[in-house]
Amino acid sequence: MKLAKDTARPQNDEKKIVSRTDAVFLMIASAAAAVLTTFMSVKGIVGYFTGPVTLELPLATRNQTAGGLELESTGHYTTLEATIPDLPSGPDELLSWVAALNQIGVLAILTLVFLLAYRLRSAVLFTAGSVWIVGVCGAILALVGTVGPILDGLALNRLAEMIAANGRTPGESYVFYFSAQFNVGPLMLGLVLVLVAGVFQYGRRLQKDTEGLV
Numbered sequence: 001m002k003l004a005k006d007t008a009r010p011q012n013d014e015k016k017i018v019s020r021t022d023a024v025f026l027m028i029a030s031a032a033a034a035v036l037t038t039f040m041s042v043k044g045i046v047g048y049f050t051g052p053v054t055l056e057l058p059l060a061t062r063n064q065t066a067g068g069l070e071l072e073s074t075g076h077y078t079t080l081e082a083t084i085p086d087l088p089s090g091p092d093e094l095l096s097w098v099a100a101l102n103q104i105g106v107l108a109i110l111t112l113v114f115l116l117a118y119r120l121r122s123a124v125l126f127t128a129g130s131v132w133i134v135g136v137c138g139a140i141l142a143l144v145g146t147v148g149p150i151l152d153g154l155a156l157n158r159l160a161e162m163i164a165a166n167g168r169t170p171g172e173s174y175v176f177y178f179s180a181q182f183n184v185g186p187l188m189l190g191l192v193l194v195l196v197a198g199v200f201q202y203g204r205r206l207q208k209d210t211e212g213l214v
Helices: 002-007 020-050 091-122 128-162 185-213
Strands: 053-058 079-084
Touching: 020 091, 053 128, 079 128, 091 128, 128 185
Parallel strands: none
Antiparallel strands: 053 079
């Protein structure tokens, strides 16, 4: 009798990790964040063309030494915070592209949050659309994480040369010092998402097989 009682006990007492309310909240929050970050990104891009703009520019380290240090210390500085009233043509466009690429990466992340929340709310996670969106977002992040820092380094180094921050006068030979910190985080995350898309595809195949058995 005890065995029969335990067998007949309902199995619907499992607690969900994300409830419907939580999923809806995540969807609303991600949509609001997309609107807010896009507005701030557009505002920043407009600022590059209207000025003034304050930027942290990389410098040629061998020429910039810090004097007046105590305890017989020596030092050098590698960046300079400069306020430029009007950005010249070329760097302003590059910086605008960097801001746009960064925002595209942010939107890719927020799209994934919205998608996963929506799928968890509907309890249907493995779909063809999910596989496609995860894969595309991963590819976008990988591209943004590679191209963005390169364009940023080109623009900032060029501006440092144009304002003679490295001791050169404008018009002299330009040497590119890639001082921008290359963050591999977005690139690695993009590659991981591409792999997750493959996992979603495999999960979708298993889901179809299970439905066929039922």
